[in-house]
Amino acid sequence: MAATQTLPRPKQYDDTFFKPISIWLTTTDHKLIGIMYMVTGMLSFVLAGIFALIIRLQLSQPNLSVVDAETYNQLISAHGVTMIFFFVTIFLTGIANYMVPLMIGARDMAFPRVNLLGFWLVPVSILLYYGGFLFGKGALDAGWTGYAPLTEKAYQNGSLGVDFWAMSIIVWAISGIMASTNFLTTIVALRAPGMKLTRMPLFVWAQSSTSILLLIVGAPLAAAMILVECDRQLGTQFFTTQGRPVLYQHLFWFFGHPEVYIMILPGFGMISEIIPVFARKPIFGYMSMVAALFGIVFLSMTVWAHHMFTVGMNTYVETFFMIMTMLIAVPTGIKFFNWIATAWWGSIEFTVPMKFAWGFLATFLIGGITGVYLASVPVDTQLHQSYYVVAHLHYVLFGGSVFTIFAGVYYWFPKITGRLLSKRLGEWNFWTLFIGFNGTFLIMHTLGLEGMPRRIATYTNPAWGTTNMIITVSSFLIAFSVLLFLINIVRSWRGGEIAGDDPWQANSLEWATTSPPPPYNFEKIPPIHSYMPLRDLREASGQPPVPIPALSS
Numbered sequence: 183m184a185a186t187q188t189l190p191r192p193k194q195y196d197d198t199f200f201k202p203i204s205i206w207l208t209t210t211d212h213k214l215i216g217i218m219y220m221v222t223g224m225l226s227f228v229l230a231g232i233f234a235l236i237i238r239l240q241l242s243q244p245n246l247s248v249v250d251a252e253t254y255n256q257l258i259s260a261h262g263v264t265m266i267f268f269f270v271t272i273f274l275t276g277i278a279n280y281m282v283p284l285m286i287g288a289r290d291m292a293f294p295r296v297n298l299l300g301f302w303l304v305p306v307s308i309l310l311y312y313g314g315f316l317f318g319k320g321a322l323d324a325g326w327t328g329y330a331p332l333t334e335k336a337y338q339n340g341s342l343g344v345d346f347w348a349m350s351i352i353v354w355a356i357s358g359i360m361a362s363t364n365f366l367t368t369i370v371a372l373r374a375p376g377m378k379l380t381r382m383p384l385f386v387w388a389q390s391s392t393s394i395l396l397l398i399v400g401a402p403l404a405a406a407m408i409l410v411e412c413d414r415q416l417g418t419q420f421f422t423t424q425g426r427p428v429l430y431q432h433l434f435w436f437f438g439h440p441e442v443y444i445m446i447l448p449g450f451g452m453i454s455e456i457i458p459v460f461a462r463k464p465i466f467g468y469m470s471m472v473a474a475l476f477g478i479v480f481l482s483m484t485v486w487a488h489h490m491f492t493v494g495m496n497t498y499v500e501t502f503f504m505i506m507t508m509l510i511a512v513p514t515g516i517k518f519f520n521w522i523a524t525a526w527w528g529s530i531e532f533t534v535p536m537k538f539a540w541g542f543l544a545t546f547l548i549g550g551i552t553g554v555y556l557a558s559v560p561v562d563t564q565l566h567q568s569y570y571v572v573a574h575l576h577y578v579l580f581g582g583s584v585f586t587i588f589a590g591v592y593y594w595f596p597k598i599t600g601r602l603l604s605k606r607l608g609e610w611n612f613w614t615l616f617i618g619f620n621g622t623f624l625i626m627h628t629l630g631l632e633g634m635p636r637r638i639a640t641y642t643n644p645a646w647g648t649t650n651m652i653i654t655v656s657s658f659l660i661a662f663s664v665l666l667f668l669i670n671i672v673r674s675w676r677g678g679e680i681a682g683d684d685p686w687q688a689n690s691l692e693w694a695t696t697s698p699p700p701p702y703n704f705e706k707i708p709p710i711h712s713y714m715p716l717r718d719l720r721e722a723s724g725q726p727p728v729p730i731p732a733l734s735s
């Protein structure tokens with residue numbers, strides 16, 4: 183790649199990033215909005231990570247009081263809420279905002295101004311939530327789920343944290359509904375000539391399924407929050423101890439479980455882009471990949487009460503939710519086997535994005551398997567509210583979302599900035615994350631089996647001290663890894679190796695335009711005869727895919 187290093191810096195590089203603030207504030211360009219989503223998501227990740235470190239310091243040994251119990255409860259909520267609502271979902275919306283129009287050959291999203299409004303509702307939502315800390319005499323302190331009666335006014339001692347949270351989530355849901363409508367309209371209406379549905383990249387399919395899911399479950403979430411507010415401010419009794427607290431759980435989890443898939447399906451899409459490119463083979467079972475996405479969308483709306491096996495439901499109802507939950511392993515398994523079959527006998531290049539993709543497969547598999555255990559009613563009855571659940575949920579969310587997000591960033595950073603991320607830092611980033619992650623969360627399973635409850639501010643059992651210390655030390659290794667990631671982004675953005683239009687010799691349309699793309703995206707759309715137009719072009723010009731040279735260092 184030494185030859186490309188001497189190329190002049192592409193002019194768009196300056197045009198894209200060094201704009202006056204007024205342009206950033208008012209732009210309707212999906213690419214700039216995408217970047218703003220991603221920056222917002224990344225800041226949230228750092229913030230929620232800092233909360234996690236404080237939580238881990240507190241739990242590193244028995245009987246510590248790094249923070250008092252009330253603050254601790256607020257930190258647990260803030261960590262969960264920020265990770266789920268303000269990091270993963272927002273960051274993924276950003277990647278999709280940037281990539282979907284490029285991947286289908288569109289100039290922009292279908293409703294650019296709705297896109298702008300939808301984005302700006304996100305900081306409004308975040309500020310509303312954090313307003314609880316500043317103006318609410320304490321923020322939400324009832325997990326990220328906000329169960330009644332913990333959110334009841336009588337329990338809250340004058341704190342308005344729950345109100346700030348409920349308002350924030352209503353705004354968040356509206357923003358998500360806007361974004362989903364926009365994605366679906368864009369994908370249905372703005373595809374380039376030749377881009378039939380069956381030729382769409384799997385990431386675009388994944389984003390379609392995610393948008394459908396958010397469109398369906400966003401409104402019930404907002405409705406639940408409005409009812410919470412009625413209970414707190416208008417004296418109604420929907421979810422109070424006088425009313426039906428379990429109804430709240432049904433409404434919340436009808437959103438909450440699909441939300442897990444809203445945070446994972448786009449990652450599935452990214453992995454489906456990355457593995458074929460770096461195995462130099464077409465995806466195995468394209469149509470079954472699409473079918474599996476929609477299978478998951480459907481099933482994910484029929485399993486919510488697996489979070490509620492201990493509330494005292496009818497046995498037949500529990501059995502239904504148990505079976506439906508186990509069924510989700512079928513479409514997910516199809517995807518897993520297809521990814522492995524894609525790589526099978528491929529000429530695999532272990533670039534950094536590919537490493538993160540395999541890191542995802544390894545960790546998400548563990549989360550998926552413990553999920554099948556937890557789906558079993560008798561097992562869940564034992565493990566509910568224990569650290570086993572904390573271990574499971576992080577294998578799913580950290581393994582499923584963080585590893586895929588990092589894979590996606592290493593993969594698409596050259597398209598967005600015109601420069602490659604450093605490979606050397608990237609390898610360090612991957613291995614520290616992989617080791618730190620497993621060190622943190624693997625032994626949490628054991629703690630859970632030994633009976634350590636989740637959401638406790640401290641514990642007295644000295645036998646849990648060593649395990650907890652290992653977990654805390656490992657969590658700081660994760661923090662170190664994230665720091666490497668951020669350093670890599672900043673350094674490479676300013677001075678990384680120039681990437682060229684298509685550094686990976688990839689398959690999909692976004693690589694046909696310049697890096698970074700011009701405001702109008704494409705000067706000319708190449709002919710599209712399959713879901714791999716760029717590979718077709720290379721083959722037509724008698725230039726089959728070649729091994730990627732050792733990129734950057």
Ligand code: HEM
Nearest residue numbers: 231234237262265270325326327572579580636637638657
């Ligand atoms: C940066 C590494 C992370 C560390 C060290 C970490 C650590 C923790 C800890 C110690 C808890 C509290 C468990 C308890 O005692 O109840 C927790 C809860 C939680 N975490 Fe993380 N976490 C990390 C990343 C993430 C990510 C990436 C997500 C989601 C995308 C996430 C989502 C959650 C959720 C939803 C809860 C449950 C909050 C509740 O109980 O309501 N975490 N995490």
Ligand SMILES: [Cu+2]
Nearest residue numbers: 439486488489
């Ligand atoms: Cu669930």
